[in-house]
Amino acid sequence: xxxxxxxxxxxxxxxxxxxxxxxxxxxxxxxxxxxxxxxxxxxxxxxxxxxxxxxxxxxxxxxxxxxxxxxxxxxxxxxxxxxxxxxxxxxxxxxxxxxxxxxxxxxxxxxxxxxxxxxxxxxxxxxxxxxxxxxxxxxxxxxxxxxxxxxxxxxxxxxxxxxxxxxxxxxxxxxxxxxxxxxxxxxxxxxxxxxxx
Numbered sequence: 001x002x003x004x005x006x007x008x009x010x011x012x013x014x015x016x017x018x019x020x021x022x023x024x025x026x027x028x029x030x031x032x033x034x035x036x037x038x039x040x041x042x043x044x045x046x047x048x049x050x051x052x053x054x055x056x057x058x059x060x061x062x063x064x065x066x067x068x069x070x071x072x073x074x075x076x077x078x079x080x081x082x083x084x085x086x087x088x089x090x091x092x093x094x095x096x097x098x099x100x101x102x103x104x105x106x107x108x109x110x111x112x113x114x115x116x117x118x119x120x121x122x123x124x125x126x127x128x129x130x131x132x133x134x135x136x137x138x139x140x141x142x143x144x145x146x147x148x149x150x151x152x153x154x155x156x157x158x159x160x161x162x163x164x165x166x167x168x169x170x171x172x173x174x175x176x177x178x179x180x181x182x183x184x185x186x187x188x189x190x191x192x193x194x195x196x197x
Contacts, residue, residue, distance in 0.1 A: 001117070002117050003114075003115075003116045010109050011100075011108050011149055012146065021148060025037065029046075031144035032144070033144070034052055036048060047062070062086060063081055077097070078097050091118075092117070092118050097113045098111070098112045110145055147165045
């Protein structure tokens with residue numbers, strides 16, 4: 001199953017600061033709850049792990065990340081990630097193009113285009129649910145990315161962002177994501193019913 005995403009997220013910092021952070025693969029990986037870089041074989045090849053907590057159970061995914069390209073002029077990074085769960089029941093690959101674009105207010109936005117391919121048990125969730133799960137995970141990532149970049153600055157905004165970075169969840173909570181999906185489903189269902197009556 002394939003999921004395609006094309007997203008923009010505001011970052012209240014300069015494009016140069018955000019671009020500097022985006023090029024640090026280990027720091028960027030830390031923005032994804034539950035993710036970490038576990039090894040590096042050269043400048044463009046990394047090993048990583050993502051842990052997802054669902055209730056008391058923890059699923060672990062191991063994989064490889066390859067930096068396919070860095071365009072300093074465009075402030076663009078292309079990554080290919082591939083991996084699977086440690087039990088061998090699911091695999092995921094993602095081609096990600098991430099770029100930083102300056103906005104008119106002197107800040108910037110993080111732009112990401114991703115093509116995610118899911119196989120095995122994870123694919124049984126279906127396209128619509130995978131879209132929703134991907135959206136939530138990317139929003140968490142974007143929030144953490146923005147807070148890390150803002151924390152690189154100075155002043156009270158940087159201090160507040162540093163506090164948010166320190167308090168950010170270190171694990172990806174699958175149960176919370178599923179709960180939010182269920183809540184969203186019922187909100188949409190009841191809002192449609194109230195509009196029809």
